[in-house]
Amino acid sequence: MAFKKSAVPFAGTPEQEKKLRAVIEEHKSDPGALMPILQKAQDIYGYLPIEVQTMIADAMEIPLEKVYGVVTFYAQFSINPKGKYKISVCLGTACYVKGSGDIYNKLQEKLGIGGGEITSDGKFSLDACRCIGACGLAPVLTVNEDVYGRLTVDDVDKILEKYN
Amino acid sequence: MVNIKINGVDYSVPDGSTILEAARIAGIKIPTLCYLKDINAIGACRICVVEVKGARTLVAACVYPVNEGIEIFTNTPKVIESRKTTLELIVSNHKKECLSCRRSGNCELQALCKEYGIDENKFAGANPEVEIDDSAAHMIRDNSKCILCRRCVAACGVTQGIGVIGANERGFATQIASPFDMTLAETACVSCGQCIIACPTGALTEKDDTDKLLEAIADPTKTVVVQPAPAVRASLGEAFGYPIGTNVEGKMYAALRRLGFDKVFDTNFSADLTIMEEAHEFLDRVQNGGVLPMITSCSPGWVRYCENYFPEFIPNLSTCKSPQQMFGAVVKTYYAEKIGKKPEDVISVSVMPCTAKKFEKIRKDQSAAGVFDVDITITTRELARLIEKAGIMFCDLPDEKPDSPLGTYTGAGAIFGATGGVMEAALRTAVWKLSGENNDAPIDFKEVRGVEGIKEATYTVGDKTVKVAVASGLANAKALLKKVKAGEANYDFIEIMACPGGCVNGGGQIIQPASVRNFTDIRAERAKVIYSIDANCALRRSHENPDIQTLYKEYFGEPNSHKAHEVLHTSYKAAELYR
Known part of the structure; x- marks a missing residue:
């Protein structure tokens, strides 16, 4: 425990x-x-x-x-604060079948945190979200207001670098 | 009364009965898993479903009230099929290690699966890995066997008013745990074990110390002595097929002897010793302006609760150790000296109806001779398992007697195991003393007996009036203490036991399934054993115990003497834990 x-x-x-x-x-x-x-x-x-x-x-x-x-x-409550950069990975149907689950897992691994958590330096927080209406770009994630689409697992490092 | 029909037969049952209760009157046992009378009527598990004529769906019998003319069907194919599927879904996510599970043979889920002839592999569940919580001194939680019935949650939150466990997360992720997934040891859990005896499966179990005990018995350099608590003899027989409320005291002594203990003594003896100290402490507080009301300190679950939740009442707690600890302290000092052994070579073992005793024995200031007063504490359930494992044919044993000198007891010591018993025992000696050591002073204080959660009485002795209160179950204790704190009630002496009904219903007793608990008051049945032992005792006041008199003559001098304080009394400390 x-x-x-x-x-x-x-x-x-x-x-x-x-x-x-x-x-x-x-x-x-x-x-x-x-x-x-x-x-x-x-x-x-x-x-x-x-x-x-x-x-x-x-x-x-x-x-x-x-x-x-x-x-x-209730999903509306969080026991962790949001990071300076709030990453949301869409796990809606379209994104999920296009492999957003793998991207979500890769982010957890790279950041060393689970969904709903925050890195100890307060920089990144990670959440899963449902459809954000950009299914044409699936799989999609957002970092604060920035939207990233047509992703593969290999794009994760490059995206994180932009905020370092 | 209302007229109803069950399976085509007419019955008249009391207004407000649930279908479950009405069916019981008709001689039909509807299965339940989540329902526990008075504390957990949530209709969640769906095992008790029945058909009601005109109802759109099956209904949960545990929460559905009957009305005039209702027609109920309890065993149609639809009902049976539904219950079976529910069971198959529950076991799909249940760790099926029934061959080695502690609760095998006494598991409500296992019994139902057998009754309904389920296919245990019908559905492949997710069976996620769970972490076992063994942080507490007294118990283990294995959520892989949890069926989320929430009976433990109700026992903790409703019966005890504590609520350090609950359902976290939702859906498939739901787990019974503590806030922020902290371990039980990090919470204000008081170790009462009421959650364990509420659990229908093997998810909650006491920590087992029987192997440690067998090793001690096998060590030829150790003298191993045992003390069974007053309430153990009132429940142990249930493990061997005796009806609830059977006194198996004689067979209990015989079984302990056959297990290989060097001496079979009795906690009833040290209960008498507790009264000597506690009654005199009370009289001293009354006569010399000490802190009142004095509150008893025999129940370690209650003591822990006081430290965690009502630290302002710590000065009110009697400084007397509990009978378990007094016994251990006497064994390690007086008895070890008497037989010419070092304290560490006399192993002091207790058999308790209680899981909190496992926590109490490792508390600070419970080591009169520099080593723990009590080395090994096992529960009534562990003793039953040990007797089975040792191949002792319990039912065929003769009735035997305890050994001397720490096995002799009076009726006052015997009644410690029921709510009101400690109060009555203390009153017997205190009132005798206050009335000028008059042997015709009253012995029976029936006002403080019985299973009600809170009892009050006032006794007048000469020009003195003594106001007393008795509470059992910590939710009741909380209600009582709040009244005292607010100045709405005033007492001289309060007895509190953590478990409802007292030790007879302790968290270490033989587990009775909900189908029994919901329809039989096991607290009252077991208490009858204790009061009949008392009624049959020639000596019924603690100070009349001849071996207690010898103990004071040879060792302690007077009650509350300096030496008695060193060996038989203890101290308390407020605890800062998550509540």
Whole structure:
């Protein structure tokens, strides 16, 4: 078992904490309060690290596992921040049959991280996404706003180099 | 009452019954996997499906309430086929090592697969590699055998109010684990083992120390002595076909002797010793303005919970070691000296209804003679396995007695294994003392008996009034402590046991399947054993135990003496863990 703590240290500010505490106070007594609180917490911090989840659990007097279970159930929540360069590989049907799975695997191997994770220098984060509407260019990946299409596994190194 | 029809036969059943309960009244056992009465009615596993006339689909009997005129069919081909397919899908992703699995023969999944004659290879599952979590002192989790029924999650979160395990991720990736995939040892788990006895398969098991024990017994240089806890004799027989609630005390002693222990003693003895110390500690706190309410410290799951969740109550905890540890401490000091052996050459073994005892024995400040008070702790289940492995024909054994001097006990020691038992035992001696050592003082304190989660009573002795409370199950303990903390309730003395019903329902006891647990109160049945032992004892107050009197005369002097404090008392520390 590996403790899934984010590779990047937590850098929350007192202002962010103040905002979060206000959100919890506002929703605390609502039924099903956890979802809106988590959504707003992610708006405040950009992601939901253990430090934020612990604050929510303690303030709501519920076990941390209850928070974590919900966070990992929904794809909209992330326990890792996004990198300076956010890589998204399309695993939609067209891209997938054209080999985007291999590209995704190659990126994981090159960066040493899994999907949904971030490199320890905070530079790259990697996610899989579904169709981005560029099936004609399949297989496709994006780095922030840049789109790369008609890729092969061998293109991965060249793309990463551009951001180094 | 409502009138219903099951398989074409008319029945009248109570309003609000589920189909599962109604069928049971009709003598039909509908199979279940995820359902556990009171704590896990989630209708998730779909094994209990039945046909209801007019319903669009099969319905889950565990959560479907009956209504007037409902017609239910429990064994149509459609029902049987559905259950069979569900089982085949579950086992497709289940690690099938039934020949070597700890739970083989006592596995709810295995039993159902046999009943339904499934094809275990019908579907090829993904069977992903999973990491085994053996970080905790008391248990192992192997998710490759987990069927995601969530009974452990309910035992931890609902029964115990702890919730350090839950379902992470979703779909095929779903795993029962702790937040951020931390190991159990990194969480505020209290080692109570309620998750283990809730598990239908071999996914959760206690750590096995029987090999270590056999090695110790085989070593001719060691004197190996054993103490079985009060609650063990109330459950051990279940492993050998006896009905729940059978007292197998005599056969238990006989089996331990045949396993090769040099001396067969009894934790009931050190339960009496605990009362000597604890009752006097209580009287001292009352008379000299000590911290009240005093809270018992016999249950290591509770002690750990207090340290993890309510550290502000640490000064309220009795400083007395638990009976297991007091016994070990006496073995390593008084007894070792008496037989002229070094403490490390006397191996002190305990048989416990409890998994937290495996954690307790390695705590700090539990080593009176400079070595651990207790060397090896096994659960009731491990003892049953050992008896089987050794070929001891348990049912044919004669009833034997424990050895002297650490095997003699009174009725007060015997009742430690049930919720309210420690309180009653302490009251017997405290009230006797407060009433001027009057032998006609009351012995039975029935208000604190029974399986209710929280009990309260007030006793008046002379001009003194003693307010007591008893809680079992940590969710109940939490509710009680919150009231005390808020000043809404006021007590002098509180007994808390981590497991609901007390040690008789401990996490180390013989596992009863949900089909039994859902319809029989095993806590009450096993507690009856303990109270009948008490009723049949000639001596029923701890201080009347002649071997306890000798122990004080020869070794400790007085209860709470300096020497008694060194050997029989301990300390606690707040723990900072993820909750």
